[in-house]
Amino acid sequence: MTPTSAFILYAIFAFGAAGLYLLLPQPGRSRTLIGGLLGLGALVCFFLLLGARVIRADSSAVFFYAFAAVAVAAAARVITHPKPVYSAVYFVLVVLAVAALLLVQEAEFLAVALVIIYAGAIMVTYLFVIMLAQQAGSPVYDRHAREPFVAVFAGFLLMSAIAGRAGDYPVPERLESIPVSASAPDAPVLPPEAGNTMQIGAVLMARYVVVVELGGVLLLVAMIGAVAMLRKRVAAEGFRASPRPVGQVGREVRPF
Amino acid sequence: MPGITEYVILGAVLFALGVIGFLSRRNLIVIFLSTEVMFQGVVVTAVAFARLHHQLEGQAYGLFLLVIAAVEAGLFLGMVMLLYRRRDTLDAQVWSVMHG
Numbered sequence: 342m343t344p345t346s347a348f349i350l351y352a353i354f355a356f357g358a359a360g361l362y363l364l365l366p367q368p369g370r371s372r373t374l375i376g377g378l379l380g381l382g383a384l385v386c387f388f389l390l391l392g393a394r395v396i397r398a399d400s401s402a403v404f405f406y407a408f409a410a411v412a413v414a415a416a417a418r419v420i421t422h423p424k425p426v427y428s429a430v431y432f433v434l435v436v437l438a439v440a441a442l443l444l445v446q447e448a449e450f451l452a453v454a455l456v457i458i459y460a461g462a463i464m465v466t467y468l469f470v471i472m473l474a475q476q477a478g479s480p481v482y483d484r485h486a487r488e489p490f491v492a493v494f495a496g497f498l499l500m501s502a503i504a505g506r507a508g509d510y511p512v513p514e515r516l517e518s519i520p521v522s523a524s525a526p527d528a529p530v531l532p533p534e535a536g537n538t539m540q541i542g543a544v545l546m547a548r549y550v551v552v553v554e555l556g557g558v559l560l561l562v563a564m565i566g567a568v569a570m571l572r573k574r575v576a577a578e579g580f581r582a583s584p585r586p587v588g589q590v591g592r593e594v595r596p597f
Numbered sequence: 598m599p600g601i602t603e604y605v606i607l608g609a610v611l612f613a614l615g616v617i618g619f620l621s622r623r624n625l626i627v628i629f630l631s632t633e634v635m636f637q638g639v640v641v642t643a644v645a646f647a648r649l650h651h652q653l654e655g656q657a658y659g660l661f662l663l664v665i666a667a668v669e670a671g672l673f674l675g676m677v678m679l680l681y682r683r684r685d686t687l688d689a690q691v692w693s694v695m696h697g
Contacts, residue, residue: 420618482623482688492621503609556664563668567675
């Protein structure tokens, strides 16, 4: 990345940060219109700059810019919307856009898994908890952000640091043309027509078997932990607990 | 076709947005939605580098990240329900007793 384009990028990030600062829920008069315009302008400039870097425009470039714009705009709404339900729904939009970007990058299995697990399972759980813990009206902690300027400044610094180091990577060849087994000496030899799912399965089973098992154990532990954390003792109908003598408490262990 | 740089910058933008949300919002649920946004940025970057190096390890890491996200969501939402039962609010600043 040349210094000039890097500085233009920093300027765009600064504009975006200013817009984000104005968009974050704060007390006092509403400045969301100015902030939204500023943020939208920064978004448009950002994608114009990125688009100028692509000399050969083809269909996947169009998809990239469209879905990247959706992802960034929806992510900005996730963190600025005063209502958590809307934040969750905007996050589903982020997940869908990211899944589309993974499809553009020929990561079909991961894209589908992302939609099923994130947009399907995790977000439904989030929505359930939001509904259970919903407060009447719009509580003050949703309307007032905590230290918005410091947070936006920290994000801006982080962003500039990462983007400054991003470097100019070459445009890669299509993944399908490279046999995966060439990169992994212990991977099984796959037929040339093997798709992304089969290749991922080969990588997982050949090199990351222990990690897959650990993932299963981790999920089990988390499930048990969540159940144990949330269980509530409820007195059954007509049940009267007899006071236990000292020294007997630990001996009658029942499953919860 | 967009190169890797665009994907890396996009992943960084998503990650930074998540960081800003994590630092500035006060609702516990929105705080953890922000961490999920950070996860999305990491997935984009991992897959982009997988394509750069012609290896599927980045995509495998993306899958493991999905597992971690599911674990985190389960435990975290349980924790939120627990905290909500105790104080009847989702405000993170209620729990700043150790703040000093």
